[in-house]
Amino acid sequence: MKQYEKIGWLDHVTDVVTGEVIQEGTPVSQTNMNHMDDGIFANREAAILHEAQIAAAQQEIKVLKDATLNNMVNNVFLKNFDSVTAVAITSGIYDPVARKIYV
Incomplete structure (x- = not known):
């Protein structure tokens, strides 16, 4: 992104007298x-954009933290899809409220 260049606004000043x-x-x-x-x-x-990136990072950190606390570090994977219509779920369920697939 191009750096914003300030205009440096100045008041118009005249001598009253x-x-x-x-x-x-x-x-x-x-x-x-x-x-x-x-x-x-x-x-x-x-x-x-930054808000979305922060939310995604928070979600990833939570998944990794939960997996570590539950000693499931070998079973963790993260994949983001634009929509679940592009995913064929052959085993498991999709929770549209939580926006998660459980397999």
């Missing part, structure tokens, strides 16, 4: 607003 512009402000423009909008959207998408 003379009306002289002391500092030109950053224009509120379509370009600047879309730049912010794109950055917010990209960060949101990254957060959603």
Whole structure:
């Protein structure tokens, strides 16, 4: 992902007495607003992806921890499928609530 470059917004400042512009402000423009909008959207998408990756890692850690505590370290395998329709279950059951296949 491309690094977000800050715009560095500046206030438009004028001298109250003379009306002289002391500092030109950053224009509120379509370009600047879309730049912010794109950055917010990209960060949101990254957060959603990271949340899914963290959840998957937590699930894997739990499976491995449970297997270790129950001394079943030789019988552990993990496989993620996009859907269970792509899997032919010949032995065992699928629990749609827990989203697990028990064999």
